[in-house]
Structures are given as C-alpha cells and as structure tokens.
Amino acid sequence: MDELLTLDDAERLAAEVVEPGAWGYIAGGAGDERTLRWNREAFSRCRLRYRVLVDVSEVSTETTVLGSSVSMPVLVAPMAYQQIVHEEHELATARGAAEAGTLMCLSTVANATPTEVAQAAPDGPRWLQLYVFRDRGVSDAVVEEALAAGFTALVLTADLPVYGIRHRETRAGFEFPEDDVPALAAARARGADTGDHTLTILESGLEWDYVTELRERWGVPVVVKGLVTAEDARIACEHGAGGVVVSNHGGRQLDGAIASLEALPEVVEAVDGRAEVYLDGGIRRGTDVVTALALGARAVLVGRPVLYGLALGGAKGVAQVLDILRDEVENALALLGCRSPDEVTRAHVVTGFPP
Numbered sequence: 172m173d174e175l176l177t178l179d180d181a182e183r184l185a186a187e188v189v190e191p192g193a194w195g196y197i198a199g200g201a202g203d204e205r206t207l208r209w210n211r212e213a214f215s216r217c218r219l220r221y222r223v224l225v226d227v228s229e230v231s232t233e234t235t236v237l238g239s240s241v242s243m244p245v246l247v248a249p250m251a252y253q254q255i256v257h258e259e260h261e262l263a264t265a266r267g268a269a270e271a272g273t274l275m276c277l278s279t280v281a282n283a284t285p286t287e288v289a290q291a292a293p294d295g296p297r298w299l300q301l302y303v304f305r306d307r308g309v310s311d312a313v314v315e316e317a318l319a320a321g322f323t324a325l326v327l328t329a330d331l332p333v334y335g336i337r338h339r340e341t342r343a344g345f346e347f348p349e350d351d352v353p354a355l356a357a358a359r360a361r362g363a364d365t366g367d368h369t370l371t372i373l374e375s376g377l378e379w380d381y382v383t384e385l386r387e388r389w390g391v392p393v394v395v396k397g398l399v400t401a402e403d404a405r406i407a408c409e410h411g412a413g414g415v416v417v418s419n420h421g422g423r424q425l426d427g428a429i430a431s432l433e434a435l436p437e438v439v440e441a442v443d444g445r446a447e448v449y450l451d452g453g454i455r456r457g458t459d460v461v462t463a464l465a466l467g468a469r470a471v472l473v474g475r476p477v478l479y480g481l482a483l484g485g486a487k488g489v490a491q492v493l494d495i496l497r498d499e500v501e502n503a504l505a506l507l508g509c510r511s512p513d514e515v516t517r518a519h520v521v522t523g524f525p526p
C-alpha cells in the first residue's frame with residue numbers, strides 16, 4: 172500500500188491482484204472503448220485559470236449533496252458484484268466511504284442488502300441505485316428495504332435499457348456471479364429466468380413517467396443517472412428529478428457516446444439550477460474534480476478506482492483511494508485560489524484545447 176500514491180497507482184497495482192475475468196469486466200468499456208478513452212481525454216482538453224494572492228490558509232473540501240454533508244465533492248459510484256474483488260464486498264466499500272466521510276451509492280446488483288450496508292456503516296450517507304426489474308415487485312422490495320435502512324435518495328440508472336457490447340469481459344471469460352446477489356435471488360424466487368444474461372431480467376421499456384412515479388410513491392429525491400443531453404436534462408427537471416448524473420456509464424454502454432465532461436456544460440445550462448448536477452466518468456485526479464466543478468457540477472462520482480482500492484485493501488484501500496482524492500482536491504482548491512468547492516466558477520476553466 173506504500174506504493175499507492177495516485178489513483179493510477181491503484182489501477183496498476185490492482186491489475187496484479189484481480190482475477191483476469193473480473194478485470195475484463197471492471198476495467199473494460201463497450202465496443203472499441205472509444206468513449207472509455209474520451210472520458211479521460213476530455214479532461215486534457217481543459218486548462219485551469221487560477222487566481223493568486225487569495226488567503227487560502229483555511230481550505231475546506233466539504234459540501235452537501237441533496238442536503239447530506241460530505242467531506243468532499245466526490246461520491247462513490249454504484250458498482251455491481253463487488254465480491255469479485257473482495258470477500259467483504261459492498262460492506263467494505265461502505266466502511267471505507269464512511270471513513271473518508273463521503274457518500275456511497277449502492278448498486279441494485281450488489282452482494283449485500285441495503286440493511287447490511289447500513290449496519291456496516293451506520294453513519295455513512297447512502298443512496299440506492301435502482302435498476303428496475305420487469306417484475307416490479309422485486310424493485311419495490313429493494314427500495315422499501317433501502318428507505319427503511321436510511322438511504323436518502325434513489326438513483327435511477329437510465330442508460331442501461333439493454334446491456335452494452337463489452338468484448339473485454341467476453342474475451343476474458345467473465346462469468347456473471349449470480350449467486351450471492353440478494354436482488355437477483357429474490358427475482359429468481361419469484362420466477363424470473365436469468366438464464367440468457369442476468370440483466371435481461373431488467374426492464375427495457377421504462378419512460379420518463381417512471382421518474383414521477385418513483386418520486387410520488389417513495390417521497391425521496393430521485394436522481395437520474397446516465398444522461399448526456401440538454402434535452403433529457405430538461406425533461407428530467409420537468410419530472411421533478413432532484414439531481415442528474417451526467418454519465419455514459421464509464422464508457423460501458425454506447426461506444427461513441429460523448430464524453431461525460433463534454434456533455435456537462437449543456438446539461439448545466441438546461442438544468443439552470445432546478446436540480447443538482449453531478450458527473451462521473453474518468454475522474455482520476457483532484458484537478459479533474461475541480462474541472463468538473465468549474466463546468467457546473469456540484470459533485471462527481473468515482474467508479475473503478477474505488478474497486479481498485481477495495482481489491483488492494485478492503486475498507487482501508489477504499490478509504491485510501493478516497494483520501495488521496497480528497498487531499499488532491501484540497502490542494503487544487505488552494506492553488507486555484509478557492510477556499511471551498513462553492514468558490515470554483517466557470518471562470519476557472521478554459522475548454523477546447525487539443526488533448
């Protein structure tokens with residue numbers, strides 16, 4: 172763990188310990204992995220404009236997301252099947268996130284139940300990511316359990332009406348570990364056939380009225396995850412979304428899709444303060460975080476690097492990855508001339524450079 176100084180170190184070190192099939196699933200993207208690459212490259216097209224002679228003797232990285240206090244504008248993205256890298260799976264991720272003072276978004280397709288996650292990290296703020304089963308009774312039961320266990324928002328993933336074409340995981344021989352996923356077990360117990368591909372038991376026919384339905388039924392904020400256009404951002408607001416995540420699922424769904432950072436400005440403009448705007452995809456440095464803030468994000472989510480930390484050291488590894496990011500965000504804020512995330516503005520970034 173002494174070698175772990177950056178999130179790229181975490182990737183390099185985790186590649187040595189994660190089983191090859193699981194590595195193909197985690198690290199890979201869809202198609203030719205163009206969007207996966209573009210998510211990173213988009214940050215190289217931006218340059219930061221920093222201000223000087225600002226008193227930054229006290230810098231705080233703290234902020235809030237939908238009213239929850241977090242130690243930094245960095246949240247843990249929902250990721251399925253965490254048992255493939257560590258036996259303590261989502262429970263360790265929850266503990267690591269809580270130790271780092273930030274929020275974890277639990278995947279529907281997790282190896283732990285919402286109740287178990289809440290027990291593992293009672294003080295950690297938490298949201299539930301929702302994949303909707305064709306059999307709505309399964310989704311309803313997960314939501315009900317999560318809300319009873321203190322999860323405070325529902326994150327509806329909208330960019331997986333069907334599963335992306337992911338050659339890396341196929342070539343690596345990744346087999347979806349269907350056992351030990353409580354939501355899948357519940358679906359099977361109610362007669363769902365997971366034979367073809369696990370995720371074929373998810374609903375492909377969702378439309379926007381489902382956002383309203385979720386909000387009205389459960390009475391908690393609904394965050395729509397996986398949109399990249401001003402058009403969809405506007406509709407999300409019209410349906411009362413409390414937040415949107417500008418995301419292409421980490422380049423794992425539609426290859427050729429716009430990089431999430433490139434889509435951020437149009438979404439921010441369309442939302443126009445009606446909802447909180449978050450971004451994920453390719454966040455690997457504190458400077459990436461402040462770049463996203465400058466382009467209007469309230470916070471970012473980080474995906475793969477958290478799993479790399481989990482693989483390397485369980486809860487400690489997760490906390491270490493998040494602490495690295497927090498330190499880098501603090502450093503970037505000070506050097507930008509900002510005392511808090513709120514002080515980062517559009518004037519702090521210039522876009523459109525060649526990568």
Ligand SMILES: Cc1cc2nc3c(=O)[nH]c(=O)nc-3n(C[C@H](O)[C@H](O)[C@H](O)COP(=O)(O)O)c2cc1C
Pocket residue numbers: 196197198210248249250251278279280300328396418419420421422451452453454472473474475476
């Ligand atoms: C292994 C893995 C599993 C994922 N599982 C889910 C999931 O269950 N639900 C979801 O909404 N997004 C899922 N995602 C997408 C992440 O939430 C996030 O959008 C993406 O990883 C961000 O990009 P990054 O990995 O470059 O930070 C998954 C991503 C990875 C890498």
